[in-house]
Amino acid sequence: MEKIQKPKNNQIALYSILWSLLYATCMIVIKKFDPSKTLGIMISFIPAITFVLFINRFIKNINLMDEVERRIQLEAAVWAFSLGLLLLMTLGLLDLVVTLKKEYWGNISFIIPGFFVFYAIGIVISRRKYNQL
């Protein structure tokens, strides 16, 4: 029988922190130093490198999980995607009726954390479904 290989959650945490830090740094650089358009576009793509590393590690980690845990992750991702899409589409419709404030719902940086919340909601729903909470 195959030996159980524990998923490396600490590496995922490390890559997600790296990605977040690089993203924040790029945002600060763009806002504070007002680079040229070309340089700004180039800087905007820098966090994508750490994001690819993060996703790569995340998928490798999923491969180490057993089939129940994989199902939980899949369902959580579906929940996050669906709820995120629902939020964006609802805000799109609302924006046609009332102008959404740029500081809140009209601002993409205000909406992005919602996706992480939706993923967490998905994990909870799925874990409850499979009696793992």
Place this chain on the structure above:
Amino acid sequence: MKNNIKVERAKKNWTQGDLAEKIGISRQSVNSIEIGKFIPSTVLALKMAKIFGASVESIFQLEKQD
């Protein structure tokens, strides 16, 4: 689908953790399968049968609604 995992475990005097370790999944996953919340793949069902020294059909049985 119903299963006799609990009975088979009891025969061997194994905990869910023991079984989990032997077939390479987590204890929580064994629990999900045992209580019928998750239907295992053919590979996992065969692994369980092998470790219990029984046939797959004796561990997992279809129910009327399946």
